[in-house]
Amino acid sequence: MPRGSKAKYTEKQKRKAEHIEESYEAKGVPKEEAEARAWATVNKQSGGGERAGGSGQRTSAGEKQAARKSSARRAVATRRGLPRPDQKMNAMSKSELMEHARKRNIPGRSRMRKDELIEALREPA
Template identity: 35%
Template structure:
């Protein structure tokens, strides 16, 4: 957790971390997921100095989790796949749909 975060965010971090660990993920993966989720919520609430465009415009993590919990695991969103393709410098990504991005990324 970043220095200066509120007790609420500390509790949120611990809760998410324990929840992810209970699903069988490693300690390191649980910490990463919890930190990313809490940092996104901090950015959306205006509690951080900087925020990515995705953090501000994407659906909130709590809402997204609720939508996916009843329909099974659908994996990453199109935007998340696109950002990964961008990081990996995959050419033609802007013309690909979600399935094509998944295939190119090997998911």
């Protein structure tokens, strides 16, 4: 038998657990084990019962705008094949460097050693 009250679960979560439990029982799993597995599955998928407070954290409009702007800049840099600003090229693997070089279409990249790739990637595009 699963532990704890199920009062904080939504009706949808309860139906889902019941359906999963029936499925396990049809496969021959004992009722108590099936119920425990069903609730474990519901918890894994939805994070448990309803949360107090409802809609989560409040983020100011300015913070949201700044986050979107920096996210857009990172996305553009990624498409150009530039490493993230917080990622050091020396710490990257050769295959990661090769991927960045491929995105930037650097000629001769397949014959370059790691240090040569780093040097080529540091040059402006």
